[in-house]
Amino acid sequence: MKSECIVVTGRGGPEVLQRAERDHTAGPGEILIQVMAAGVSYGDVLARAGVIPGGPKPPYVPGFDVTGTVVACGPGVTSVRVGQPVTALVREGAYCDLVAVPAERAVPLPAGLDPIVCAAGILNSFIAWQMLHRVAKVQRGSTILVHGAAGGVGLALVQLARLHGVEVLGTCSAAKAEIVAREGARPIDYETEDVLQVVRDVTQEGVAAAFDHIGGTHFLISYACLRSPGILVAYGQDRALRNGKKFMPAGVVGFLGGIIAPKLVPDGKSTTFYNAWSLETSEPLAYRADLARVMDLMARGRLRPILAGTVALESAADAHRALEGRTVRGKLVLVPGKAA
Numbered sequence: 001m002k003s004e005c006i007v008v009t010g011r012g013g014p015e016v017l018q019r020a021e022r023d024h025t026a027g028p029g030e031i032l033i034q035v036m037a038a039g040v041s042y043g044d045v046l047a048r049a050g051v052i053p054g055g056p057k058p059p060y061v062p063g064f065d066v067t068g069t070v071v072a073c074g075p076g077v078t079s080v081r082v083g084q085p086v087t088a089l090v091r092e093g094a095y096c097d098l099v100a101v102p103a104e105r106a107v108p109l110p111a112g113l114d115p116i117v118c119a120a121g122i123l124n125s126f127i128a129w130q131m132l133h134r135v136a137k138v139q140r141g142s143t144i145l146v147h148g149a150a151g152g153v154g155l156a157l158v159q160l161a162r163l164h165g166v167e168v169l170g171t172c173s174a175a176k177a178e179i180v181a182r183e184g185a186r187p188i189d190y191e192t193e194d195v196l197q198v199v200r201d202v203t204q205e206g207v208a209a210a211f212d213h214i215g216g217t218h219f220l221i222s223y224a225c226l227r228s229p230g231i232l233v234a235y236g237q238d239r240a241l242r243n244g245k246k247f248m249p250a251g252v253v254g255f256l257g258g259i260i261a262p263k264l265v266p267d268g269k270s271t272t273f274y275n276a277w278s279l280e281t282s283e284p285l286a287y288r289a290d291l292a293r294v295m296d297l298m299a300r301g302r303l304r305p306i307l308a309g310t311v312a313l314e315s316a317a318d319a320h321r322a323l324e325g326r327t328v329r330g331k332l333v334l335v336p337g338k339a340a
């Protein structure tokens with residue numbers, strides 16, 4: 001079947017996102033999804049710029065999550081049926097109006113969960129759940145530090161932590177402090193407050209876990225905020241992108257200085273870099289279980305992503321520009337056809 005797609009044609013700015021047409025069929029063990037919504041993440045921007053190690057190489061179709069309706073099932077598929085609404089997380093390929101995915105990656109949408117709301121929160125919530133419960137294994141009654149607490153993954157971390165009985169210190173701008181406080185976290189204005197000093201004043205001994213997507217030397221600040229034992233969970237290298245272009249020295253400093261070097265210090269603290277695909281390799285049953293769990297929480301209103309708006313698939317480049325310009329509050333969602 002013919003499908004309209006957005007293709008990353010090369011390394012560069014949003015202008016490398018171009019419309020294209022591709023054929024999609026459901027092969028053995030696959031399903032074909034009519035896309036209703038696909039989230040736009042900052043990870044898409046980093047992948048387009050070539051910042052993510054092992055990321056896709058142009059030309060490719062970006063997008064890590066797809067929500068829609070099954071329109072065809074390939075031979076051997078029995079886990080889902082035609083007409084069923086599903087969500088799947090993929091390595092690439094979601095910026096299309098039709099997507100073929102392995103049936104085992106598709107998880108049925110719970111009743112009452114709007115596809116656009118799902119797309120606004122599913123990837124961020126899945127990442128947050130795995131980092132909190134499978135990687136850091138934070139215990140009830142602990143205190144954690146979340147950077148970018150008003151952002152997509154940050155907000156999901158705050159909401160999940162509070163559901164688990166965990167106290168949260170969350171960095172954010174002054175303009176977004178109200179969002180963080182409303183979710184029950186203690187906001188820290190990273191522009192005017194000393195994050196490390198606030199952590200020490202509030203906790204005395206430090207936090208049980210710090211979640212950092214910023215990278216570079218910022219990992220060292222997060223590490224200093226830990227108690228012993230404590231864990232730094234890194235899940236991004238935003239500083240490796242500067243003015244829309246790769247700035248790999250920040251990535252190298254972050255990985256070697258912030259993740260590897262602290263492992264040589266016997267202080268009871270630990271560091272790790274979260275990668276969903278690596279975790280899926282070591283815990284193959286986690287993907288479907290965790291995806292279903294966070295969708296259920298969204299369907300019951302326990303997880304509440306912030307939807308910034310919907311964008312027509314053909315305007316994906318505009319969505320990337322908005323993310324790079326840091327003008328978006330909440331998640332942008334691509335939909336086939338016209339959107340507002």
